Amino acid sequence: MLTDEQTRQLLPKIQNYLGTSVELPTLRDLVGSHADRAPALSGSYHFSKWVLDITLAQETPGMFIKVVRWVDHGGTLPELHTIVARLEADPSIWKSNQVGGLFVPLDKPFVDRTALRSLLSEMESGGGDGSIAVVGELGTGKSTLVDYVKHLSSQGKRFSVLEKRLCGEAADLHDLPSLVSDLQLKMHLDVRTETTHSEPERQAVILAGDISREAMLVPRPVWLVIDGIDPERVKREVLRFLDELLLHVQTPEIARGLRVLIFEEQPAQVGLENLPPANRHLALPEVTQNCVAEWLQKAIPGKPDNLYAITAATVLQRIQRKHPQPARNRWLEWLNRFVLEAHRKLQNSGL
Incomplete structure (x- = not known):
């Protein structure tokens, strides 16, 4: 949901909000009951990373919206407030770190190993x-x-x-x-x-x-x-x-x-x-069309079996058309972009 630069901008804001001595009530302000299970960390920087991880793993954008507004009430991070406004207008564009119970890093897909x-x-x-x-x-x-x-x-x-x-x-x-x-x-x-x-x-x-x-x-x-x-x-x-x-x-x-x-x-x-x-x-074997189809089926069960195979084939064809020879270290980056788009389309389809 966030770029690396947006993450780097947001973390110091969270850290400043938490203060040098992180207290449980302050954590509760941001992450609610998750604060009661907070790990024993040293320093507000590590707590700020933990808060952001928890926030981005939520299935809905409510916590993220609250965190941005509370830690940057002065509006000094306009890009993040633009994201907040878009999420309020259309919560369905929220991309959690978890999709269908499977972990999906923001810049790469997680194939179900x-x-x-x-x-x-x-x-x-x-x-x-x-x-x-x-x-x-x-x-x-x-x-x-x-x-x-x-x-x-x-x-x-x-x-x-x-x-x-x-x-x-x-x-x-x-x-x-x-x-x-x-x-x-x-x-x-x-x-x-x-x-x-x-x-x-x-x-x-x-x-x-x-x-x-x-x-x-x-x-x-x-x-x-x-x-x-x-x-x-x-x-x-x-x-x-x-x-x-x-x-x-x-x-x-x-x-x-x-x-x-x-x-x-x-x-x-x-x-x-x-x-x-x-x-x-x-x-770790190479990520194939079957891997993508199996991942989509686990993330969104209940669709016709051939739809997963067709969708997976379409994902790989789109990568081939757009990036005929993608660098191997960017393969998962491109795959993630198209797989998550396919995931949303499958989720919203009436089939």
């Missing part, structure tokens, strides 16, 4: 393995599923997520102290991050062991989500730290407080020795 959804649900409830590796080529939805993990965290509030990209330019931003510090803050731990060993890789082993032992006592589990790894750009001590965590979370007592999720095109080639074995990797 049943096996992975089931596994994540098991992990959320405290079961499953301490680590998973999700494998897929560019454009199959790895980053979409990272968004889904963050969605699960914001909705169920049973675990926190620390997301890191260790590929592209982002890989250059992460050194061992900053990664450990971020994980320490997310887990509410008091772990020293100074280099106390002359060999950085040895220090990585020490820190991974310290954090893993503390993980057994954290008040709320943390999932470390790695969205891509470039072994040529990531510092060796960072890889060693990650590999040691993968080893430690194989212990069930540690996995209850810390899990590691790797989303990568070719995990076997990133130099991690303690990844789950290849036969337990979760592969």
